[in-house]
Amino acid sequence: MIIGIHGLENKPPLDEKMHWWKAAILEGLRRNCAVDQTELAFELVYWADLRYDRPVLAEENKEPYFPDAGSGTFPRQDPDEVQPINAALEQVYEGLDWVQAKTGVTPVDDVILKFRFDDLWHYQSETGFAQEVRKRLTERIKAASGQRLLLVAHSMGSIVAYDVLRMLERNSPSIHIDHFVTLGSPLGLAEVKLKIAEEHGSVRVPKNVGQWTNLADRRDVATVAGALAHDYAPHEGTGIRDVAVLNEYRRPNGEANHHKSYGYLRTPELSAIAMEFTTMCPVGT
Numbered sequence: 001m002i003i004g005i006h007g008l009e010n011k012p013p014l015d016e017k018m019h020w021w022k023a024a025i026l027e028g029l030r031r032n033c034a035v036d037q038t039e040l041a042f043e044l045v046y047w048a049d050l051r052y053d054r055p056v057l058a059e060e061n062k063e064p065y066f067p068d069a070g071s072g073t074f075p076r077q078d079p080d081e082v083q084p085i086n087a088a089l090e091q092v093y094e095g096l097d098w099v100q101a102k103t104g105v106t107p108v109d110d111v112i113l114k115f116r117f118d119d120l121w122h123y124q125s126e127t128g129f130a131q132e133v134r135k136r137l138t139e140r141i142k143a144a145s146g147q148r149l150l151l152v153a154h155s156m157g158s159i160v161a162y163d164v165l166r167m168l169e170r171n172s173p174s175i176h177i178d179h180f181v182t183l184g185s186p187l188g189l190a191e192v193k194l195k196i197a198e199e200h201g202s203v204r205v206p207k208n209v210g211q212w213t214n215l216a217d218r219r220d221v222a223t224v225a226g227a228l229a230h231d232y233a234p235h236e237g238t239g240i241r242d243v244a245v246l247n248e249y250r251r252p253n254g255e256a257n258h259h260k261s262y263g264y265l266r267t268p269e270l271s272a273i274a275m276e277f278t279t280m281c282p283v284g285t
Contacts, residue, residue, distance in 0.1 A: 001147045002042045002274065005137055007155025007184070007261060008119045011048040012064075013055045018044035020065035021265060025274060028266030032073050033275050045140050047133045047160075051119055063251050065262045076268055077218070077244040120156045120186065124195055130163075137164045141175060150179045150277045152270075154261040155222055158185035159192060163199070165206035179211045181273055183264035184247070187214075187232075188225025204233040205240060212240045215269055217247040219258040245269050 004021050011017050022042050029035045048055065058064075068074070123130050137160060141149065153161035161180070168175050186192060193203050205212055212232075216223040225231075227242040234240075249263025250256050257263070264270060 001144045002040065002150045002152060002277070003045065003137075003140055003144065004042065004152045005045040005154070005157035005161055006048070007157045009048075010052040010056050011046070012058070012061060014044070014046040014049075016055075017046060017048075018042070020262065023067075024065055024262040024265035025270070027067055028074065028268070028271040029274060031068075031071070031266065032268040032271035035275070043140060043144070045137045045157075047136055050129060050132050051122065062253075063249075063257060063260060066252070068248070068266070074266055074268055075246050075248065077246050079244065120159065120192075123156065123159070124191075133160050134164050134167065137161060138168065141168065141177070142172065145172075145175050148178045148277070149176075150181065150274070151177050152181045152183065152265075153185070154183040154264065155185065155259065158182040158187055162187060162196070162206070165208055166196075166200045169207050173208070175208055177206075177209050179213065179273065179277060180206075180209045181270065182212070182214045182228075183261065183270070184216060184220045184222045184259045185214060185228070186222045186225070188223070188228050190225070193231060202233070203231060205235040205238050207235050209235075209238060211238065213269075213273060214240050214242045215245045215264060215267065216242065217245055217258045217264075219256075220247060222259055243269050 002025075004018075006017060006021075012020070021044055022040050025042070026037065026040060029037065123133065141151070141164070151161055161182075165177065165180070196203050214228045216227075227240075229240040229242050232240055245264065245267045247258045247260065247263035247267065248256075249258070249260035
């Protein structure tokens, strides 16, 4: 079973959003692994209705899923290629991150969270909302606990998933996630790490995770804090594998959005993980 949890902002209705996540994953499998299948053991944990009065209507949606117009394998990030703008931002943030972590005062993150990641701001400041979001993911994981589980979490969903995994460590130690995959994750932000340390006592890989892979496009503002492996201590040899990817999603008007879930879900790197999980082809193909 693959379980997904979406990220920030309002979304289309649950059935539509789940269909689009599956379609993006299947498109990646078809293009990257040459496997043409129509079914996928997949469920989406949906929480947008806890923050918004109604879902996004089709005519309002500026960032729908639609198949990419190209053919062949989606592009991979060249490990020798540097994204100059993001590299500079990461360097600046690294210095600010050190100051914020040492002092516990996070003015930079406060601005980022409140004005760019408003839902995450509310998640961290409203206990009732956080409890309801966590409850939905917890119940879904417990319901599927007899199966091998691949947990795919996008954006703010990665923070919710991390918190739930640490809670399950304490409350349901028999539950195990075979592979935890984070997409466009802000888990590296100083304020997020301070909140984790405050609630869970340490910033580390959860004990109930077999593997953790973090996929990040260096042009994605949510990943401005850089790689996660140096921030989250390994647990019994299980650390984070940070992988740079290219999220090539474009809106219908042609504008790029390097944070969009659909772009991450059809990258070759996510496809390889999904295919290895279902034992249909090896990682790296």
